[in-house]
Amino acid sequence: MMNDSNIAMTQPIVEIKSLYKVFGKNPKSVLKAVKQGISKQALLEQTGHTIGLFDINLTINRGEVFVIMGLSGSGKSTLIRHFNRMIDPTVGEIIIDGQNIIQLKQSQLEAFRRHKIAMVFQNFGLMPHLNILDNVAYGLKINGVNKTERYDHAKRWINIVGLEGYDLQFPMQLSGGQKQRVGLARALAVDTDILLMDEPFSALDPLIRREMQAQLIELQSNLHKTIIFITHDLDEALKMGDRIAILKDGKIIQLDTPEEILKNPADDYVADFVRDVKF
Ligand SMILES: Nc1ncnc2c1ncn2[C@@H]1O[C@H](COP(=O)(O)OP(=O)(O)OP(=O)(O)O)[C@@H](O)[C@H]1O
Ligand SMILES: [Mg+2]
Known part of the structure; x- marks a missing residue:
């Protein structure tokens, strides 16, 4: 049934067309x-070139959690890096919020990166010489938010992710799970529409990982961000994703809801993942 929230969900915010x-x-x-x-393999042997992505077409809707899944080397990071133009496509279109980001000039691109997209990294990417408060406030500082306001805002996010009292600690004093909470708070503090998460929980112990997944799901139920989430773990993909794109050798093998992927795996590669599902 279409209600207001369904309509909001089906507005595209990211469109990738014929990208190689x-x-x-x-x-x-x-x-x-x-x-x-x-x-x-033949291309590499004959020419020394590597196929990173092959004819990628996809649309990501506003407010959805879109998971990109695949084995190591399947092209997940390469794909996600196109979304904020950390890399340029060989050919293809990348349209974000109606804007063809390939055509952005350097100054426009910098503004786009500061305001549209935040990123959470597998290895946290915190700045070791800054305390937690300054790490979380960093993006706001870059965006020119004054000190009082950015610290207020950063403290609020530090509390939301469950790190109350850790403001003046340094990254090296925190556990892996705590570090990634800082990474999450930092990404959320800049209040972008889109959150890119490249295997954000892969470096964490299973128990902490489940806690972080649950926390992100809960946060998302209030935030309704567009989250693009990479994982090589199907359990995590099924838990987090509204839809899942499965990559193999740079191609999308299947793009479906979790239910569809479980019910109708597109090929043996997907079926192999599905066989290992633990719930
Ligand atoms: N800068 C680069 N130069 C040459 N080849 C690259 C480069 N970056 C990625 N590749 C190749 O593109 C393919 C996809 O790599 P990518 O890092 O996107 O995989 P991934 O799915 O993120 O893997 P992982 O799970 O290990 O992070 C691989 O074959 C890789 O060797
Ligand atoms: Mg990767």
Whole structure:
């Protein structure tokens, strides 16, 4: 049934069209062979180029948790890095909030990165010489928010992620789970529409990992951000994702809801993942 929240959910915020990424000396020179279907291995052996992404087409809706899943080397990080133009495609379109980000000039790109997209990293990416408060307030400082306001705001997020009292500690004094709470608070403090999370919980113990998953789900039920979440773990993908894109060798093998993926795995690769599901 369509109600207001369904309508809000189905507005696209990210659109990727016919995107290819080839790594190597002269990617454009091998693009034709890539499009004709040469295998990743043959291309590498014959030309020294690597297929990172192959004909990616997807739409991510405002407010959804979109999971990108696949084994190591399948292209997850390469794909997510296109969303804030940390890398440029060999060909293809990336439209975010109606804006073709390939066409942005340097100053526009910097503004886009500061205000549209925040990122949470697998290895936390905290600044070791800054205390927790300054780590969380960092993005706000870059965005020109004054000291009183950014500290107030940062403290609020530190409390929300469960780190009350840790303001003046340094990253090295925190456990892995606590560090990632700081990473999450820092990303949320800048209040962007889109949150990119590249295997944010992979470095954590199983128990802490489940706690962090639960916390993110709970936060999201109030925030309704667009979250693009990478994992190589199907359990995590099924738990977190409204939809899941499964990548293999740079191609999307299946893009579906968790239920559909469990019920109708697109091929043996997906079926192998599904066989190992623990719940
Ligand atoms: N800068 C680069 N130069 C050359 N090849 C690259 C580069 N970055 C990625 N690749 C290749 O692109 C493919 C996809 O890599 P990517 O890092 O996106 O995988 P991933 O799914 O994130 O893997 P992981 O789970 O290990 O993080 C791999 O074959 C990789 O070797
Ligand atoms: Mg990766």
